[in-house]
Amino acid sequence: MYPLQPVVPPSLEALRVAVNRARVPVWMPWPLPVGWLYTGVAYAGDDRSGGRATAVACSGPGPLGGAGELLLVAEELGVGLGARYAGLDGPDPGPRLRVDDAPHGKVLAGGRLTPLWQVSGVPEGRAVFAGEARGLWLWAIAWPEDSGLLLYDELVLTDLREAGPEMDMVPCGALSPRLLS
Secondary structure, eight states, X not given: OOXXXXXXXXXXXXXXXXXXXXXXXXXXXSSOOTTOEEEEEEEXXXXXXXXXXXXXXXXXXXXXXXXXXXXXXXXXXXOOHHHHHHTOSSSSOGGGBOTTXXXXXXXXXXXXXXXXEEBSSOOTTOEEEEEEEXXXXXXXXXXXXXXXXXXXGOEEEEEGGGOOGGGGGOOBOSOOGGGGO
């Protein structure tokens, strides 16, 4: 098990620290959907092994009105950070992920079309999708549930480890309480 590092208020400096320590992608929708802000980053790992799981939170107007939040998690197998934020026991979605069905959403992750399947059996009020990108788990967790509609529009995700100067233009909002739960 890798320890979850303390979550700090969102800032470009906090984002840079997480990006520099990460050994897995740090996915962020880029460009951010209209009106959306970066609202925090978390990672699991230690100083020696680096970040083995990352979570980036964003929030903004929901697709059907009201406020929406999206948490993107990249992690090595067995870390369990995505399952934790999804509200599941265990380190991965297990049988709750039915990949024999057609994908429920798609994202363009690092330039590759990446299918995501909805995870069943999650707590009410959230939509959880999972799939594989670059040989690692990719989780997308949305609150409220209808914010999961963002994933039907082929959202473009950028690995911030590969970002250039555009990282200095990421708009920051208030810390997402979802990262603290």
